[in-house]
Amino acid sequence: MGYIIGVDIGGTFTDCIVIRTERSASGEDIATVRIGKASSTPPDFQTGFVNALQAAAEQFGVGLAEMLDNAQGIYHGCTVGTNALVEHRTAKVGLLVSRGHRDSIFIMQAGGRLKWMPAEYIAHVAAQTKPDPLVPKHLCEEIDERIAFDGKVVVELNEEAARAAIGRLLEQGVEAFAISLLWSTVNPEHEQRLKAIVHEMAPNAFVSVSSEVITRTGEYERTIATIVNSLIGPPMDSYLAQLERDLKGLGYRGSLQIMSCSGGLIESGHARQLPVLTIGSGPVAGLIGAANLANGACTGGDGNIITADMGGTTLDVGLISNGRPISRATASYGQYEYFVPTLDVRSVGSGGGSIIRSDGESLRVGPESAGARPGPACFMRGGTRATVADANLVLGYLNPDYFLGGRIKLDVEAARKALAEAGAPIGFGAEQAAAAAARIVDNQMADAIRLTTIQQGYDARDFTMYAYGGAGPVHATAIAREIGVRRVVVPLSNFAAGWSAFGVASSDALVVEESAVAMGYPFDPEVINRQWATLEERVTGRLLAQGILRDRIGIERYADMRYAVQVNQIQVRAPDAEKYDAATVAELVETFERDYERLFGKGSGYADAGFALTALRVRACAPLSGLKLDAVDAASAGGSVSPKSERPVIWYEHGLAPEMTSIYDGGALGVDDRIDGPAIIEYPDTTVVLRHGNRARIDATGSIVIDLAAGNE
Template identity: 60%
Template sequence: MRFIVGVDIGGTFTDCVALKVPGDGGAPVVKIGKSSSTPPDFQTGFIGSLRAAAEMHGVAVEDMLASAQVYHGCTVGTNALVEHKTARVGLLASRGHTDTIFIMKAGNRLKYQPAIEIAHVAKQKKPVPLVPKLLCEGIDERITFDGRVFTALNEDTARESIRRIIDQGVEAVAISLLWSSVNDTHEKRLRELVREIAPDMFVSISSEVSPRVGEYERTIATIVNALIGPPMRFYLDALEIDLKKHGYTQSLQIMSCTGGLIDADHAREVPVLTVGSGPVAGLIGAASLAKAAEVGGGRNVITADVGGTTLDIGTIYDGTPVRRPTASYGQYEYFVPTLDVRSVGAGGGSIIRSEGAVLKVGPHSAGARPGPVCFGRGGSEPTITDAAVVLGFFDPTYFFGGKITLDTAAAEAALARVGAPLGLDGKQTAAAALQIIDSQMADAIWLTLTQQGHDPRDFALYGFGGGGGLHGASIARELGARSVVIPMGDLAAGWSAFGISASEALVTEQTAMSLSSPFDPDEINKRWPVLEARVAEKLAKQGVPADAIEFHRFGELRYQLQINQVAVSAEGGVYDAASVERLVATFEAEYERLYGKGSGFAGVGFGLTSLQVHGTAKLSDLRVGELGPQGGDVASDAAKKPRDVIWYGRGGKAESTAVYDGAQLRVGFKTAGPAIIEYPDTTVVVPHGCEAGIDPTGSVVIDLRASA
C-alpha cells in the first residue's frame, strides 16, 4: 500500500489528510489527523498531525511516511509577515531610485484596504517602510528600456555598498534594478558579489521574483521575498530533517499562491509564492469538485473556508478559480500572480467582547493557546466556539469525535460577563454574537464578489474548514445564494489539506513586454518557446516528464490611456494577425465584464504588458469526489438523540432539533431543517425551511430554495 498525504497549517490547528491506496486494487481509505498548531516551531505540529492521521489508519507514522508522497500548505511566510517576525533586509537599487518604496503609488496603497479606511481621507497615512533608508544603497549602473547596457555596473562601488549594509546586520539582501525585467545581467552579477562577501546571505533578485514592467511593484515583491526568505529556509530545513528522521525519503511538495505545487527548493528561493497558499488549496479542491460533479447545482462557487482564526474567501467562475495579477502586504501591492483569496479576521476563535453599549466579535482570535473558554486551557475571553456550544449547536461530549470535552457552563459564564453591561445573559450574548459573525462573513463575501463583477445569487456556497458547516447556510441565506455544499462531509474539516494533496504541479514563467497596438505577431511568437522551455526545466526538477506537461498561455493587456491591466487566456500555436485580434477581443470582453459596459476606451489603442506561461502536471492520482459513501439504507442508529438548540432570530427559546450521525448517512439521504448533522471533525447546521441531503460525492448539499 501507499499513502498520499496533504498537510495544512492553520492558526489554530494543523490538518493532515492521509489517503491509503491499497496495493491490491481495493478501495482507497481517507482519514483526517488534527494537531494543535505549534508556533513558532510549526514543524512540531506538522509531525503531530501526521502521527494523528497514521493512528487513524492503524499504522506507525514511520510506516506511513516510508511509502508516502507529502504535499504541504506552508503558512510560515504568511505568519512571519502578519506577526512582523521577518528578516532585516537591505536594498540595492539603481542609483537615484532608492526612494521608490517610500514614494509608493498614491492610489494603489489603499487598493485592498477596508472601505471605512479609504473613506477617512484625513486619517490616511503611509505605512512603516519595509526597508529603512539607511539600509538602501544606490548602485552605479543603468540599463535602458530595450535592454541595452547604458552604464556598466561599477563593481568597486557596489562592493562598498554591499559591505555597508552587511556591517549593519542585514539578514537578507533584495536587488531591484531598472529594466532588469528585460536584461538581468547586472542583478545576477550583484548577487554574485553579495555571495562573495557573505556566502550564506539570502539574496532576492527582482528579475527572478517578478520579471515585470513596473518598478515599484517589482521592487516590493523582491523585498517581501527577502523578508520571509530566512525564516522560510530555516523552517523547511528543520521540517525536512524531522521528516527524514521519521522515514520520509521523497521530495516535499509545497503549495503556492498561484494554485499549484512547487518543490521545496523552489519555495526556498522564491518563498513569496507561498504567501496565502493554504487558503488557495481549499479553492483548488472546491474547483475540482465543482468542475467534475457540479455539486450544488453549477460551476459558479463561493468558497468560505472558516477556520479558528480567519474566514478565507475564494471565487470560482464557470469552474475556474478567479485570479489576480497582484498580491498585497498591508498597503504594499506587489507583482505576484495569485488566486484571488481574501481573508478576514472571523472564525471559531474570534473573541466576543463589549465596548460601551456595543457587542463586537473579532478580528482578534484566541488561537490555539489558550483557545476558547470551553476548551479548559486557561482561556478567559469567550469566542464563537463558546457561543455555539452554549446555543446547543455543538455536542459538548462529541467535539472532534469526543477527543475534546467542552465546558458549557464555563463558556456561558464568560459570555454572561461580556453581555452584562448590555443587559444580556449568556445565551442571549451567544445568539447575538453568532448573528454578528454571520453578518460580518456575509458582508465580506458580498464585497469580494461585487468587486469581481459577480452577483452572489448566481453562486453556490461551499463551506469548509472546521466552521464551514456551522455558518454556511446562514451566510448563504443572507447573500441570496442558491445552495450550500459541505464538500465530502467530514473531509470539509480538512478540506485545504485535501485540496493540497489533489493539486497539480504548477510553474509560472513570465516576461515583460512593452508593445503598442497593432502588436507584431513575430515579437509574441519568439517569447512563447522561451517561456515554455523555462517552465519545463523547473518542472523537470519536480520529476515531471516533458510529455506530461500542459502549457497554458496568458497575455496581460491594458487600454493605452487607462491604468487597469487585465490578464486573459491566450490561445496556443503560432500567432498571426488574426490571433492577435482574438487576443484583443478577449481582453475587451473581460475588461467590460470587470469594469462595466463602455468602461474601456480604445481610441489610442492597446498595450501588451506581459506574457505568461503556466505549466501544469498531475503529481497525485487522488481524484476529488471519488471517495464518498455508497448508496443504500441509512444505518439504523444514524438518528441520534434530539437536542435543544437556540436558533437566533426565532425568539430565543430552545427548540428540539433532530441530530444525525453523518458517518452513518448514505447517498440519497434527505432531511428537512431544523437539523444538525454531526461528523467527528465538523458539524453541519441545517436551518428552518431548508432541506439537506447526501449527494453521490458524499457532500452535504443544503437547498435554500425550500425556504423561498
C-alpha cells in the same frame, strides 16, 4: 499499498489528510481516507505538522514510520511565510537599488496603496495614512549603475562603492538582502553581480534578486515582491530545512512538495528560494480542491462556485467561474501591492477563534483571534476571552462531548462565563451575547463574500457555495441566506474540516514563467509567437527536470493588458492557438474588453485609445499524486435517517428561546438520504448546521448538498 499525504497548517489546527490505496483480492484499487488533526504549534510549526501525521497514522492503526516509509508523496500547504509577516517575525532586510530610486518604496502608489482597503477608509481621505515601511531608509543603499530600457549598460556597476554599501548594511545587522535595479528584467547583469558580491561578503545571508523573483516591468511592485521574499526568506528556509530533516529522520524518503499561491505545487527547494510564492497558499489549496471536485462530480450547479473556508482565525473566500478559479496578476500585503500571480482568495478576520468583546456601546467580533494558544475559553487551555466557538457552543450548535469526535471536551460553563463578561458592559447575558455575536460574525462574512463577488463583476446569487474548514459548515447556511445563495455543498462531509489539505494532495505540479513586453496595438503576432515559444520551453524544461513526462504537461497562456490611456491593467486568458495571427490577436482583444467591462462596468472601456500589452505569462501543470477527489468514496452504506438525539438550540433569527432540535449521526447517513432543517449533522471532525427551511441530501461522493428554501428566514 501506498499513502498520499496532504498537510495544511492553520492558525488553530494543523490538518492532515491521508489516502491509503491498496489492491483488493479481486484486483480493484481501494482508497481509504483518514483525517488527522493536531493543534498548530507556532513558531515551531513542524511540531504540529508531525503531530498531525501521527494522528492520521493512528487512525489507520499503523505506526508513523510505516506510513511514511510507504508514502507516495507529502504535499504541504505552508503558512509559515504568511504568519511571519502577520506576526512581524521577519528577517532584518537591506535593500539595494539604483542610484536616485531609493524613495520609490516610500512614495508608494496611491492606487495600489488604497486598492485593497475598505470603502469607508478610501472615502475618508483625511484619515488615510501610509503604512510602516517594509525596509527603513537607513537600510536602503543606492548603487552606482544604470541599465537602459533596451538592456544596454549606460553606467557600469561601481563594485567598490557597492562593497562599501553592503558592508554598511552588514554592520547594522542585516541578515537578508533585496536587490532591485532599474530594467533588470531586460538585463539582469548588474543584479547578478551584486548577488555574487553579497555571497562573497556574507555567505550565509539570504539574497533575493528582483529579476529572479518576478520578470515583469514595474519598478515599485517588483521591488516590493523582492523585499517581501527576503523578509520571509530566512524563517521559511529554516522551517522547511528542519521539517525535511525531521521527515527524513522519521523514515520518509521522498520529496516535499509545497503549495503555491498560483494554484499548484512547487518543489521544496524552489519554495525556499522564492517563499513569496507560498503566501496565502493554504486557502488557495481549498479553492483548487473545490474546483477539482466540482469539475469531476455531480454536486449540482454549473461550475460557478463561491468557496467559504472558515477556520480558527479567518474566513477565506474564493471564486470559481465556469469551473476555473479566478486569478489575478498581483498579490498584496496590507497596503503594499506587488507582482506575484495568485489565485484570488480574500480573507476577513472572522473565524472560530475570533474574540468577542464590547466597547461599552456595542458588541464586536474579531479580527483578533485566540488562535491555538490559548484558544477559546471552552477549550480549557488557559483562554478566558469569549470567541465565536464559545458562542456556537452556548447556542447549541456544537456538542461539548463530541468535538473532534470527543478528542477535545468543551466546557460549556467556561464559555458561558466568558460570554457573560463580554456582554456585561452593554447589559447582555451569555445567551444574548452568543446570539448577537453569531449574527454579527455571519453578517461580517456575508459582507466579505458579497464584496468579493461584486468586485469581480459577479452576482453571488448565481453561485453555489462550497463550505469547509473547521467552522465553515456551522455558519454556511446562515451566510448563504444573507447573500441569496440557494445551494451549499459541504465537500466529502466529514473531510470538509481538512479540505485545504485535501486540495493540496490533489493539486498539480506548477511552473509559471512570464515575460515583460511593451507593445501597442496592433500587436505583432510574430513577436507574441516567439515569446510564447520561449516561455513554454522554459516551463516544460523545469517540469521535465522533475521527472514528469512531457505528455502529462498542460499549458495555459495569459496576458496582461490595459487601454492605452487608462491605468487599470488586468490579466486575461489568452487563446490557445498553435500560431497567432491577426484573427487570434483580435480574439485576445475581445476577451480583454469583455473582462474589463465585467470588472469595471458596461461602457467603462475606451477602445478608441488603443490597447497596450504589458506582459505574457505561461502556466504549466502536471499531475503528481493522481488523486481524483470525485473518486474518493466518502459515502457510507448508511440508510438510517433517524436522529440519534435531540438538544435545545437557539436559532437567533427566531429569538432567544431554545428549540428542541434533531441531531443526526453523519456516519450513519447514506447516498440520497435527506434531512430537513432545523437539524444538526455531527461527524467526528465536522458539524453541519441546517437552519429552518433547509433540506440536505447526501450525494454520490458523500458530499452534503443543502438546498435553501426560497424566502427562507
